[in-house]
Amino acid sequence: MIARIIIDLFLLLGCFFAFAGVVGLIRMPDSFTRMQSSTNIATLGVLWTVLGVAIYAFMNNNIAFGIKVILIGVFVVITSAISGHAILRGAYKHGIRPDNLVVDEYRRDNPDE
Amino acid sequence: MIEFVYVGIFYALLALMLLYRVLKGPSVVDRAVAADSIDILTVVALIVFSIFSNRSIYLDIALVLAILGFLGTVLIARYLEGRL
Amino acid sequence: MNSIVILNTLVIIGILISAFLTVKFDNLLSSIIALSITGSFVALEFMLLHAPDVAIAEAAVGAVLSPVIFIITLKKVKEGKEE
Numbered sequence: 001m002i003a004r005i006i007i008d009l010f011l012l013l014g015c016f017f018a019f020a021g022v023v024g025l026i027r028m029p030d031s032f033t034r035m036q037s038s039t040n041i042a043t044l045g046v047l048w049t050v051l052g053v054a055i056y057a058f059m060n061n062n063i064a065f066g067i068k069v070i071l072i073g074v075f076v077v078i079t080s081a082i083s084g085h086a087i088l089r090g091a092y093k094h095g096i097r098p099d100n101l102v103v104d105e106y107r108r109d110n111p112d113e
Numbered sequence: 114m115i116e117f118v119y120v121g122i123f124y125a126l127l128a129l130m131l132l133y134r135v136l137k138g139p140s141v142v143d144r145a146v147a148a149d150s151i152d153i154l155t156v157v158a159l160i161v162f163s164i165f166s167n168r169s170i171y172l173d174i175a176l177v178l179a180i181l182g183f184l185g186t187v188l189i190a191r192y193l194e195g196r197l
Numbered sequence: 198m199n200s201i202v203i204l205n206t207l208v209i210i211g212i213l214i215s216a217f218l219t220v221k222f223d224n225l226l227s228s229i230i231a232l233s234i235t236g237s238f239v240a241l242e243f244m245l246l247h248a249p250d251v252a253i254a255e256a257a258v259g260a261v262l263s264p265v266i267f268i269i270t271l272k273k274v275k276e277g278k279e280e
Contacts, residue, residue, distance in 0.1 A: 004114060008114065008115050011115055011120055012115070014120075014157075015120065015123055015124075018124065018127055018154065018157075019127065021150070022127045022130055022131060022150075025131065025134055025146070025147065025150060026130065026131075026133060026134055031139075031140060031142055031143055034134075034143055034146060035142075035146055038146045038147075038149065038150045041150050041153060041154065042149075042150070042153050045157075046153060046156075046157055049120070049157055049160070049161070050157075050160065053117075053160055053161065053164050056164065057164065062169075064169060065164070065169050065172065068169070068172050068176065069160060069164075069172065071176070072156065072160065072172070072175055072176055072179050075176070075179045075180055076153060076156060076179050079179065079180070079182070079183035080149075080153065080183070082183060082187065083149055083183040083186040083187055083190075086186065086187045086190035086191070087142060087145055087146060087149075087186055087187075087189070087190045089190065089194060090142070090189070090190030090191065090192075090193035090194045091140075091142040091190075091193065093193070093194045093195065094142070094193040094194070096140060096142060116200070118200040118201065118204065119200065121204060122200060122203055122204050122207065125204060125207040125208055125211070125241075126207060128211060128238075129207055129210065129211050129214075132211065132214050132215060132218070132234075135215075135218060135230070135231060135234065136218060141224065141226050141227055141230070144227050144230045144231075145230055148230045148231075148233055148234050151234050151237060152233075152237055152260070155237045155238070155240070155241050158241060159241060159244060162204075162244065162245070163244075168249075170249050171244060171249050173249070173253060174240060174244055174249060174252045174253050174256050177253055177256045177257055178237065178240065178256050178260065181256075181257060181260075181261040182237075182260065182261065184261055184265060185230075185233050185260075185261060185264045185265060185268075188264075188265055188268050188269075189226070189230070189268065192226070192268055192271075192272060197268075197269070197272050
């Protein structure tokens with residue numbers, strides 16, 4: 001019974017973080033802040049839900065299911081970091097800048113690009 | 114005690130809400146970021162539905178989407194960068 | 198049984214909206230992004246109908262492979278136009 005309460009808590013935390021990420025992705029004013037809010041979904045929102053599902057699978061003696069679910073969580077976290085970095089570089093080189101840009105350290109470090 | 118189907122319905126509703134950003138995004142970058150988030154939400158809905166129906170073979174679809182889903186976003190970034 | 202019907206309805210609404218957006222956009226790159234979203238929703242719908250083999254093929258081809266091929270085609274067509 002206590003494990004079921006822990007699983008429900010993990011599922012609720014995952015739903016809350018995914019909802020916060022979606023609201024940030026819809027209502028943020030700028031393109032770069034929207035990217036920051038989209039990584040919130042991929043890390044926290046997925047990780048809590050995957051942990052809850054894996055605990056439920058391990059509790060029902062379904063070991064292969066739990067290991068596969070944890071593998072999916074690891075892959076999602078790794079590929080989210082890669083795709084976020086790539087799309088940020090692409091947006092900068094395409095000419096999109098933030099609204100209130102004060103200091104541009106990427107341009108200062110790489111003046112020839 | 115939360116049924117797993119309701120969590121799946123919630124994630125599908127979130128993916129449906131993100132279509133608004135795909136419709137109204139001012140640039141291509143916003144649409145690409147929203148598409149990546151929709152892919153990830155679909156993966157979570159697949160995991161939750163597969164543990165609801167208690168079949169282990171349904172989890173392979175989520176594995177394929179999680180491994181291959183980022184290739185489109187990386188290729189769009191390379192296209193915007195100008196060196197494909 | 199009732200909650201499965203609700204989930205099916207939401208996914209079918211997503212398929213219809215994203216397929217309409219694919220036709221509506223003027224920019225070709227945005228249209229390719231909407232096509233990738235359509236493939237992902239269709240894979241989810243195939244799994245809700247208990248067809249996992251078709252869903253694996255749809256997730257590999259419709260959500261990943263065809264947008265990649267379309268982006269490469271778009272790049273090559275724009276290269277040919279500049280010359």
